[in-house]
Amino acid sequence: MISKRAVSGRYKTIVASLGIALIAAGTANANPQPRVFNQIDVRGNERFRDQDVIVSSGLQTGILLGQEDLVAAVEALEYTGEFEDIVITSEDDTLIITVDETPTYTGGLTFGLGYDTNNGVFGVAGLSIDDAFGTAAQLRGNLFFADEVQTLRFQIRSEDFWSEGTRGGVRASYGNYEYDNTTFQFETAKVEPYVVFDAWDRGAFELRYTFARSDIKNVDAAASPIIQGEAGALNNSGVGFSFATGSSFFDAERPPLDGWSLRFDQDFTGLGGDTELSFSRLSLAARKQLSANGFAIRTRIEMGAVVGLGSDAPRASERVSLGGARLRGFERGTIAPRDVCLGCGAGGADQTTLLGGNYYAVARTDVLIPIFPSRPEFETFAFFDIGSAWNVDTTTAPSGTLDDGKDWRRAFGIGASFDTQLGKFEAYYALDSDGNAFDEVQEFGLTFRTQF
Numbered sequence: 001m002i003s004k005r006a007v008s009g010r011y012k013t014i015v016a017s018l019g020i021a022l023i024a025a026g027t028a029n030a031n032p033q034p035r036v037f038n039q040i041d042v043r044g045n046e047r048f049r050d051q052d053v054i055v056s057s058g059l060q061t062g063i064l065l066g067q068e069d070l071v072a073a074v075e076a077l078e079y080t081g082e083f084e085d086i087v088i089t090s091e092d093d094t095l096i097i098t099v100d101e102t103p104t105y106t107g108g109l110t111f112g113l114g115y116d117t118n119n120g121v122f123g124v125a126g127l128s129i130d131d132a133f134g135t136a137a138q139l140r141g142n143l144f145f146a147d148e149v150q151t152l153r154f155q156i157r158s159e160d161f162w163s164e165g166t167r168g169g170v171r172a173s174y175g176n177y178e179y180d181n182t183t184f185q186f187e188t189a190k191v192e193p194y195v196v197f198d199a200w201d202r203g204a205f206e207l208r209y210t211f212a213r214s215d216i217k218n219v220d221a222a223a224s225p226i227i228q229g230e231a232g233a234l235n236n237s238g239v240g241f242s243f244a245t246g247s248s249f250f251d252a253e254r255p256p257l258d259g260w261s262l263r264f265d266q267d268f269t270g271l272g273g274d275t276e277l278s279f280s281r282l283s284l285a286a287r288k289q290l291s292a293n294g295f296a297i298r299t300r301i302e303m304g305a306v307v308g309l310g311s312d313a314p315r316a317s318e319r320v321s322l323g324g325a326r327l328r329g330f331e332r333g334t335i336a337p338r339d340v341c342l343g344c345g346a347g348g349a350d351q352t353t354l355l356g357g358n359y360y361a362v363a364r365t366d367v368l369i370p371i372f373p374s375r376p377e378f379e380t381f382a383f384f385d386i387g388s389a390w391n392v393d394t395t396t397a398p399s400g401t402l403d404d405g406k407d408w409r410r411a412f413g414i415g416a417s418f419d420t421q422l423g424k425f426e427a428y429y430a431l432d433s434d435g436n437a438f439d440e441v442q443e444f445g446l447t448f449r450t451q452f
Contacts, residue, residue, distance in 0.1 A: 034066040037095040044099045048082070053097060056080055065095070073097075114423070114449035117442065118324040118332040122146035124449075136160060137169075151175040161195065168195035181333055181440070183223035183353050184231070186317040187215045203245030210267065211237045214317045224339035224353035226396045230315040234274040240267030260286035268309075276309035277318065294370030303361035313393040319356025320389050322409075324442070327362055327387040329411025329430035331440035336389045340438060341400025352438055355392050357404065362387030366415075377419040383428060384412040403438070410434040415445075423450030 038061055042050040057073035059065065070088050077086045077099065085100035112124035127141035137158040144151045157169030171192040178185040194208035215233035246261030263283050270276035281304035289296045306314045324332030337355045345351035366381040390406040415428030427446045435441065 034064040035090075036064055037061055037090065037093055039094040041094050041096045042099070043096060045101060047101055053077070053099065057097060059095065059097075061095075110451055112449055112451040114447070116325075116447040117445045119146040119149055122149075124451075148179050149175070149177055166195060167197075168193070170194070178218070179333055181331065181354065183220035184216050184227055184316065185218040187217070188317065189213045199243065199245070203243060206242040206244075208240050208242075208267075209237070210240060210269075211235075212269075214315070216315060216317055222345070222351060224341075224355065224399055226339060226355055226392065226394050226398060226402075227316055227353060229394075229396045230317075234315070236269040236273035236275055236277070237271045238267060238269035238273075238277075239271065240265065240279070242266075258287060258289050260284070270309060275312040275314075277312060277314055278305075278307050278309055279318075280305045294368065294373050294376075296368040297365065298368065299363060299365040301361075301363045303359075305359045307358055308393055313395075314358060316356050319358060319392070320360040321354060321356045322360060322362055322387050322389050323440075325445070325447075326364075327409065327411070328364070328383060328385045328428055328445060329413065329433035329442060330409060330435060331442045334440040335387065335409055335435070337392045337402065337404030338438060339398040339400055340403050341398075344399060350438075351399070353399075355404070357389030358391040358393050359406075360387070360389040378416070379418075380414070380416045382412070382414050384410070386410045403436075407436055409436070409439065413443075423448055 040054050040059055040061055042053045045053055057077050059069065059073050073088065074086045077083050077097075082102055083099045084102050085098075087098045089096045089098070108128060110124075110126040110128070112126075113122070114124070115121050123143075123145050125143040127139065129139040131137070137156050139154070139156050141154045142152070151173065152175075153171070153173040155169055155171045157167070159167050161168030171190070171194065173188070173190050175188045176185070177187075190210060190212040192208050192210045194206055196204055196206045199205040213233065213235050216227070216231045217233075219227055219231045242263065242265045244261065244263040247259040261284070263281075265279070265281045267279040268277070281302070283300065283302040285298075285300045287296060287298040304320060306318050306320070308314060319336070321333040321336035323330040323335045326332075327335055333354060337357045339353040339355060341351040343350065362385070364383065364385045364387075366383045368379060368381050371380045372378050386408055388406050388408045390404055392402060392404045411430045411433040413428055413430040413432070415426070417424065417426035425446075425448050427444070430441070430443045430445075433439075433441045433443070
């Protein structure tokens with residue numbers, strides 16, 4: 001909305017137009033004289049009726065209107081807060097009010113608090129604006145903050161981003177990660193313009209360009225030489241694509257509780273920057289109703305690889321680890337290759353450094369068991385998870401033994417989720433976890449989140 005001061009600053013320009021509107025005869029140097037107009041024409045308005053604009057201006061036909069009346073009309077229209085610019089001119093006996101409406105914004109701010117066994121207490125703030133900047137663009141933002149993780153993400157997207165009918169936008173993100181079970185801190189920042197195309201009426205295809213910066217710092221002095229050698233900041237840019245499809249794209253008759261989705265992501269760095277890498281990820285999610293009273297099965301399978309091109313290799317900030325919500329029954333981030341040095345720690349204890357893996361695969365499956373079929377907000381399930389992360393591409397010798405084999409970890413247990421007016425609770429208990437000697441087991445997992 002333009003302030004009074006801003007409107008007053010425009011008076012010289014507007015009054016020049018008003019003077020022309022009021023001159024009935026004579027030279028351009030004549031003092032504007034009051035005039036009578038037989039018609040008032042409103043231009044540039046889309047959200048409001050012409051008559052509403054005229055009434056708000058206070059102008060009328062059939063009476064003498066002087067310069068002070070037109071200035072007052074500009075002020076009155078500006079005071080509504082609905083117009084960025086107001087200019088009044090004339091053609092013969094018609095007074096013309098030309099307005100430029102302020103953009104309309106819908107959306108708002110949301111806030112949330114919660115707790116989970118991976119991050120502890122956390123807070124969330126979300127921003128949502130539709131029709132941002134007076135266009136059809138949508139602006140979305142999300143801030144997540146916990147003791148070990150802080151992330152900030154923004155995205156602007158539009159159905160006519162690059163050209164009419166072409167969907168696209170720009171994503172930007174920042175993350176700071178300092179987990180208590182790792183020996184380093186790392187930061188990431190990314191800017192990513194993208195464009196999306198419909199793919200054969202059965203999915204969507206995305207093309208993107210990515211500029212990213214990652215920084216591994218504050219490395220513990222006792223950390224593996226592999227991590228020590230990977231410390232520092234790197235810049236990279238590259239291109240990538242994604243393809244997504246699923247039952248919701250083309251099978252409108254399928255019951256909403258049944259369905260599947262498939263997504264493949266591929267990114268390459270090396271157009272500029274410090275390393276040439278390939279990132280690949282394939283994920284499949286499916287749900288099938290087994291009976292009318294609520295028995296169902298749902299599963300998510302995910303696998304991926306990050307590998308170097310040429311002589312380059314991924315760093316710890318790019319390699320993958322599992323655990324927590326990604327592989328239930330184990331502590332977050334502990335299912336990964338590691339450097340194991342027996343007796344190297346304080347007092348002769350074993351020293352292990354989590355490194356992350358170049359490759360990973362995980363499957364998480366739930367069997368939904370309707371203990372309370374009349375309470376759909378209360379969901380109970382039995383779960384079975386299996387997964388592994390393996391291989392570290394490095395030329396640096398470990399301090400002990402490099403444990404990076406493809407050893408599958410498994411866990412099964414029971415869980416429940418409950419939607420309440422306060423928020424959503426979800427918990428699981430792992431009845432058995434089958435891992436390796438240095439894996440950290442997490443028998444109980446809890447997540448709670450409320451939004452206001």
